[in-house]
Amino acid sequence: MSLIVALVLLVVAVTSAWTIDRSLRGARWVEAAPGRALMVWHLAAISLGGGVIAAGALLTHDVLEHVMFRATGVSEDELHRVYAGGVELSPLWNATAAIVLAGMGVLVFHAAVATVTTSRSRRRLHEALEQNVTTAADGCDVVPSERLYAYCIPGNARRRSRVVISTAALQVLSTGELAAVIAHERSHLRRRHHRSIAAAEVFTRTAGPLRILPSYGAEVRRLVELEADDDAWHDAGRMSLARALLAMASPQHPSGSLAMGASATGERIHRMLLTPQHDRRLTSVLVVLAVVAAVIPPATIGLPALYLALGA
Known part of the structure; x- marks a missing residue:
């Protein structure tokens, strides 16, 4: 049975x-x-x-x-x-138990590796920011840089969460666009999107060879950006967000962070202009x-x- x-x-x-x-x-x-x-x-x-x-x-x-x-x-x-x-059928049960435990062991291993790697990356980011931050605007950390970028770093028991913006971004973005960027990054932190991404990545690494839920990891990364866009849209307005996305479009961001222009900027701008229905x-x-x-x-x-x- x-x-x-x-x-x-x-x-x-x-x-x-x-x-x-x-x-x-x-x-x-x-x-x-x-x-x-x-x-x-x-x-x-x-x-x-x-x-x-x-x-x-x-x-x-x-x-x-x-x-x-x-x-x-x-x-x-x-x-x-x-x-x-x-x-x-004790031998069969024992062999099956070994297989099940091995699978759970692989899951735990990937979770441990992902946790340690991400924690190290975020610790380095926090330490670097503590040395390079020059001022704060609207509760955000401002870093001197000629590149346009904005990202957030989740905190922990010892360090606060951060929203980081470059000086170049402050010079280029309008007031409305800057509000959209900040709202987007704070949405990531408030909704704990880093946990969704971490869970999806661990699952994908474990079940990846079996090709079960193969789109899970990529879709979660895309959807957390769309959800944060929605929050920024409601706080700062559709056009401000669309212009901010266009200005901040860049796939490069520090490991362990969530960045404004990290993915599918064109798709996201198109979505802002032509609101899909459901x-x-x-x-x-x-x-x-x-x-x-x-x-x-x-x-x-x-x-x-x-x-x-x-x-x-």
Whole structure:
């Protein structure tokens, strides 16, 4: 029984991830509702990861039964009948457990490497700014440079978050354009976009060879820029943001930061001028379906034991 349920979970998880990847990539409504699109992407990744982990837990049912026994106090024999169907194949379960643990180990490794690398890059940026910042404008750090750039650096327990603007940008941008730039960067910090990007990159590195959700990382980077553009648009106006994007267009920015002109400037300006429309009911349905898909894996492995516990 557990083998069949595990296979169904894997098929559902992979199918839903494949469908979402094809449906969201290039969809017109995504540009009109980047926040909801981000939510659907993250839920798709959670659903896929949860499906794989749940399937592995079912296949390694000896471990799962032990955990459920400790958590619920239900009879071990009853738990074994629910999860394993009375079939004893310990070598298979042990081999599957090794594969599942290896996969989780790869995920943890990539997460640790990404965390350490990003932390080092941001620490260097903070240290460099503490030496080179000459003045502050509107709560932002101003760095002397002949290049036009603006970016933000997320903070931590010891260092505050920063919005950094070059002196060249201050000289070129109008008051409205500067307001749009600052609003854009502060949106990144307020919405914790760096966490979305980090999660997508770790997932992509782990699942990349399997080509599951291959667009996840790139789409998250694009969508966080669109969502920050929306906030800047509402704070400073559409035309100010469009002119600021044109002036600040540059793919170069320090590692560990989020920059104003980091991606697809032409597409973003076009989006400002021709506002895309979307059906809110459709996007709401997609979000609900994504939530359901993300809840199915933990519910599948947890409900049988809960049912027995309540019955007892």
